[in-house]
Amino acid sequence: MTQTNKTVLQIRGENHIVQPGQIHKRWSDAAESKGYRVVARVRDKNSLALECKTCGGLHVSRYYVLLNFQPGCPHCIEARWRETAKDAGVEFLRRDPKHRHYAFYRAECGHEIRRQFTFIERMARAEVEARCEICHHAREQEEAIQKGWELIGRDPKGDAQCRIYRHAEGCGTEARIFRNNMQTGRFTCPGCGENWSTGPSYLYAMKFALETGTEAVKVGFSRNPESRLKYQLHRNPDLPRELLLKVPMRSGRHAQRVEKRLHKWLATEFPDDLVPPEEFTDLLKVKSELYRAGLEATILRQMHRLQRKERRAAERSRIRSRSRSKRMRRARP
Incomplete structure (x- = not known):
C-alpha cells in the first residue's frame, strides 16, 4: 500500500x-x-x-x-489516569511537560497540586493522602497567628520541621522555631524572653475516659490547654476527652503555684479519689494527679472560686495602675 x-x-x-x-x-x-x-x-x-x-x-x-x-495508546493511558485520579478523590488536569512521571491534579479543596502517577495510585488504594501546599501553608499561618506570631517562610537550613516566624504581637523578633512547638506554644521568644513562666497561662480541668469504663478528671496548668488536650496528653488520638474549664492566670509561675496548692488540698481532703497510675499510664502521658469523676463538681467549684479570686486581683491591679498613673501626671512640672 x-x-x-x-x-x-x-x-x-x-x-x-x-x-x-x-x-x-x-x-x-x-x-x-x-x-x-x-x-x-x-x-x-x-x-x-x-x-x-x-x-x-x-x-x-x-x-x-x-x-x-x-x-x-496515550488516549487509553490518559483515560486510566483519569479513572485512577477519580478513585483517589482528585481530578486529573494535565501531564507535567517537564517530567514524564508527574501530572497536575485538582484536589478536593479546589487547588492545583503536582504529584507522581504512582502516588495517585497509592491514594486510590487508600495508602496515602495528598496534602495541598496552599491549604497547608494557610494552616501554618493560622497556627502562628493564634500564638501572636507570623509565619515568614521555610527554614533556610533545610530542616522540614522548622519554620521562620516573626513575633508580630510582641517584640518583632524573627526566630527559627519547630512547627510542633509553635502548635503547642512550648518555646521562648529569643527577643523579649517571654516564656511559660512569665507569660499568661491557664489553670485547667479535663475529663478523660479510661479503659475500665470509668472517667477521670485531670487538673493542671498550661499556656494553651486546647493544644495540650489535643496533642500532648493522650497516647491514643481517639481517646474520648473534654476540656471542662480553664481559668486565666497572670503568669505560668503563678499558675504552677496555684495548681500545687490545689493538688495538695485535694490529696488531703479526698485521698481515696486519686486514680492509681496503672489505670491510665497506657492511655495518658502523665504519671499522677488524676481524680475520680465523682470529684468533678468539687474540682470545678474550687476552680470557679479561684477564677473569682483572679478577677478581683486583676481588678485591684488595674486600679493601682490607674492611681499610679494619676500620681505621676500630677507630679510632672
Missing part, C-alpha cells in the same frame, strides 16, 4: 501532514497483532499514525517501536 495524497491529520491537538510512501505489510501485521491499525505515514519517513482498536484514538509512533515493542 502506498500513501500519496497530501492531507493533514489532527492527532492529539497537533496537525500532521500525511507523508508519501509505502505502508509495508509487516507494519500493518504488527499493528494488527498489537491492537492498532496503521492509518498513514506522518511527520517523517519513520513515523506512523496508529489508530487504537480499543478507543479509536490516533497517536504517532515510530515504525521500529511498533515492530519491536508494544506501543501504549
Whole structure:
C-alpha cells in the first residue's frame, strides 16, 4: 500500500501532514497483532499514525517501536489516569511537560497540586493522602497567628520541621522555631524572653475516659490547654476527652503555684479519689494527679472560686495602675 495524497491529520491537538510512501505489510501485521491499525505515514519517513482498536484514538509512533515493542495508546493511558485520579478523590488536569512521571491534579479543596502517577495510585488504594501546599501553608499561618506570631517562610537550613516566624504581637523578633512547638506554644521568644513562666497561662480541668469504663478528671496548668488536650496528653488520638474549664492566670509561675496548692488540698481532703497510675499510664502521658469523676463538681467549684479570686486581683491591679498613673501626671512640672 502506498500513501500519496497530501492531507493533514489532527492527532492529539497537533496537525500532521500525511507523508508519501509505502505502508509495508509487516507494519500493518504488527499493528494488527498489537491492537492498532496503521492509518498513514506522518511527520517523517519513520513515523506512523496508529489508530487504537480499543478507543479509536490516533497517536504517532515510530515504525521500529511498533515492530519491536508494544506501543501504549496515550488516549487509553490518559483515560486510566483519569479513572485512577477519580478513585483517589482528585481530578486529573494535565501531564507535567517537564517530567514524564508527574501530572497536575485538582484536589478536593479546589487547588492545583503536582504529584507522581504512582502516588495517585497509592491514594486510590487508600495508602496515602495528598496534602495541598496552599491549604497547608494557610494552616501554618493560622497556627502562628493564634500564638501572636507570623509565619515568614521555610527554614533556610533545610530542616522540614522548622519554620521562620516573626513575633508580630510582641517584640518583632524573627526566630527559627519547630512547627510542633509553635502548635503547642512550648518555646521562648529569643527577643523579649517571654516564656511559660512569665507569660499568661491557664489553670485547667479535663475529663478523660479510661479503659475500665470509668472517667477521670485531670487538673493542671498550661499556656494553651486546647493544644495540650489535643496533642500532648493522650497516647491514643481517639481517646474520648473534654476540656471542662480553664481559668486565666497572670503568669505560668503563678499558675504552677496555684495548681500545687490545689493538688495538695485535694490529696488531703479526698485521698481515696486519686486514680492509681496503672489505670491510665497506657492511655495518658502523665504519671499522677488524676481524680475520680465523682470529684468533678468539687474540682470545678474550687476552680470557679479561684477564677473569682483572679478577677478581683486583676481588678485591684488595674486600679493601682490607674492611681499610679494619676500620681505621676500630677507630679510632672
